[in-house]
Amino acid sequence: MKHLIIFAHPSEQSLNASIKDHLVSSLSGEHEVEIRDLNQMQFNPVLSQEDxxxxxxxxxxxxxxxxxxxxxxxxxxxxxxxxxxVGMPAILKGYIDRVFSYGFAYRYVEGQQQGLLTNKQVVIINTLGKSHQEYQTLGFDKAIALSVDSGIFSYCGLTVNAHLYLDRAERATGERVVGWKAEIETLYAKQ
Structure with a gap:
């Protein structure tokens, strides 16, 4: 399977980077893997009038x-x-704005929207500061699922396989991080 990892965090010492690196090492033996590190690439996130x-x-x-x-x-x-x-980093939002463009990711035919990125799976792995329960109580989990899972990825024809929330990330113990990595490995083993 061909795995594309879109990574959007400015620090290579972050928990996000650790998760990305673990994912790459666990997938690389059996799969083709490409990483697009938006910050390292200095991807221009600004959707211009020219764009x-x-x-x-x-x-x-x-x-x-x-x-x-x-x-x-x-x-x-x-x-x-x-x-x-309660959203994605600006560089990733700009990546979506510019890369998931009309005619590539979606189009309208006789007024009906069509997603064009069919037969592709999506997995979203997020770290967050609050607990997942706090996000649920505030309705943030539903807002994120609506705006990201449905409003971007499903809209473009992609199949969202999983959306993982690694909560209280700033206070995560080593044991908790090991558990998350094992959960991620299990998720990908099912694909």
């Missing part, structure tokens, strides 16, 4: 073409990022 005009003509910038090539290549796309302000 919008190009999308309307069916043209995208060269950096976007490269990313779309990787999305096409992948059987499974995993997004690893922290939840900041």
């Amino acid at each position: 919008i005009a190009g999308q309307r003509r069916g043209e995208v910038a060269n950096d976007v073409k490269v990313e779309q090539k990787w999305v096409r290549w992948a059987d499974c796309i995993t997004f690893v990022y922290p939840i900041w302000w």
Whole structure:
């Protein structure tokens, strides 16, 4: 299976980086793996007027073409990022804005939206500061599922296999991190 990992955290010493690195090492033996580290790549997240005009003509910038090539290549796309302000980091939101463009990720036919990224799986792995229970009580989990799982990925035709919330990440013990990594390994072993 071809696994594309989209990583959006500025620190290579973060829990997110540790999760990404573990995922890469556990998948690499049996699968093809490509990592797109948006911060390391210095991906430009700004959707410009030039980008919008190009999308309307069916043209995208060269950096976007490269990313779309990787999305096409992948059987499974995993997004690893922290939840900041009940959402994804700006660099990842900009990646979605620019890469998941009209005509590539979705289109409208006779007024009906069609997702174009079918036959691909998505896994989302998020770290968050609050407990998952706090997110549920506040309704944040539903807001994230609606805006990300449904509003982006399902909208584009992708199948969301799992959305993992690694809660209280800033206070995670070594034992807890080991447990999360084992959970991730089990999830991917089922694919």
